[in-house]
Amino acid sequence: MKIAVLMGGTSAERDVSLASGLAITKALRERGHEVSVVDTAAGFVAQAEEQDLLPGGVKSAPPENLDRALPLIDIGQIEQLRNAEIAFLALHGGDGEDGTVQALLELVGVPYTGSGPLGSGIAMDKDVTKRLLRDSQVPTLPWRVARWPDFTYDPDTIEDLVGMPCIVKPARGGSSVGIHVVNDRAELEAAVRDASQYDREVMIERFAKGRELTVGILDDQALPPVEIRPKKGIYDYESKYTPGMTEYLCPAPLDEEVVAQVQAYALRAFKVLKLRGYARIDFILAKEQLFCLEANTLPGMTATSLLPKGAAATGIDFPELCDRIVRQAAR
Structure with a gap:
């Protein structure tokens, strides 16, 4: 072709x-x-x-x-x-x-x-994504959004509803660009200001310490979960793209019940966000509770990226994965 x-x-x-x-x-x-x-x-x-x-x-x-x-x-x-x-x-x-x-x-x-204009736009907007996940009974962490032009927020609301520590990040973006872990009010303002360089909306989300998981979707099927273990605490841009800074386990060492649940949540998120073709859905497993973080409609596609790792665990090598995505689009 x-x-x-x-x-x-x-x-x-x-x-x-x-x-x-x-x-x-x-x-x-x-x-x-x-x-x-x-x-x-x-x-x-x-x-x-x-x-x-x-x-x-x-x-x-x-x-x-x-x-x-x-x-x-x-x-x-x-x-x-x-x-x-x-x-x-x-x-x-x-x-x-x-x-x-x-x-x-x-x-x-x-x-x-990949996905069409509507699904792509929905998944790119983390605020809209989380509203749809919440309404579809896919667990997600509490959050608030600070918006352009002044990016104001109520610190009391953040502490009461989101809590400290929290995550601050652009509401539309990926690769963990502009992400911060905030431990107290003193750090919050600077983090919001920095994240606002990348988008007109900044998300302030509860920080949950736990196991980071991701599930690829291909041909409406959930691939085996991948566990992500960054060596410096947070899976930021540097940890993602610097060799040796993150360990990946695929399939993730999880109980069968957890695997079934995270795959079911991933498929539900895929459908409710109106995605198609392929995608990757990210989760955190904190204190035996799964929370959906976001959806990636165009996930990284190098031979060592997360979606290809999940595909490889089912016997699909990288050239075959790319070929299947092309033929899927042609259909």
């Missing part, structure tokens, strides 16, 4: 997106597909120049001061994209994960991988 892999862009997750996109491109070519690379910040990238996109791999901190992305209409006019049978979305954050690019592709008539 003729496939255009969309990657890059100018979100804080650009480097992660490039790593995913280049890995997907290699895997799809191994499966015999004709693959073109499109960087949504620059346009079509010739095959001889692809490896220059991410020299040295993903750094331990997100990139800063990125140039403006191509206007969406220009992306829609790129020949390699318009002529593709499938667009494989390897974008993380920004327009690529909030439903905007998905809506554009529907307008220009190019089928694409």
Whole structure:
């Protein structure tokens, strides 16, 4: 098939997106597909120049001061994209994960991988996600949101309803960019101010110490859970993308009842958030209670990312996983 892999862009997750996109491109070519690379910040990238996109791999901190992305209409006019049978979305954050690019592709008539505009927009917004999870009896931690322009919040409400310590993070974003663990009121204001650089809404959520788990969804089936054990306490950007800073166990060493429950919650979240194709749903297991944290509609897709780990545990290697996602989108 003729496939255009969309990657890059100018979100804080650009480097992660490039790593995913280049890995997907290699895997799809191994499966015999004709693959073109499109960087949504620059346009079509010739095959001889692809490896220059991410020299040295993903750094331990997100990139800063990125140039403006191509206007969406220009992306829609790129020949390699318009002529593709499938667009494989390897974008993380920004327009690529909030439903905007998905809506554009529907307008220009190019089928694409992953969720549609509505599901993408819902899952990108952690506040809306948690409201839907709560109403669907998927347990989630208490939270409040501070909003643009002044990002005000009531410290008493935070202490009473959310509690200390708490997590502060952009309400729309991924890769743990702008995340903080706050231990008291004195730290809260600075954390909210920093997170507000990345989004117009900042989430303040109860911190639950426990086992971090994630469940991939593929073809409406829940994959084996992966347990994430960061070596420095919090699974932040550095822990995610610096080799050796996090241990991953797949399948996670859990009782059968817990596995069944977390997979059931993951599938329920997948459906209620109106997702399709594939996704990854994150949880915390704290004091024998599961809490759903968020959904990732375009999870990391390198050979060592979390969704591929879950797929590998069922005998699906990375090239086959990419191929299945493409054929699923074609259907």
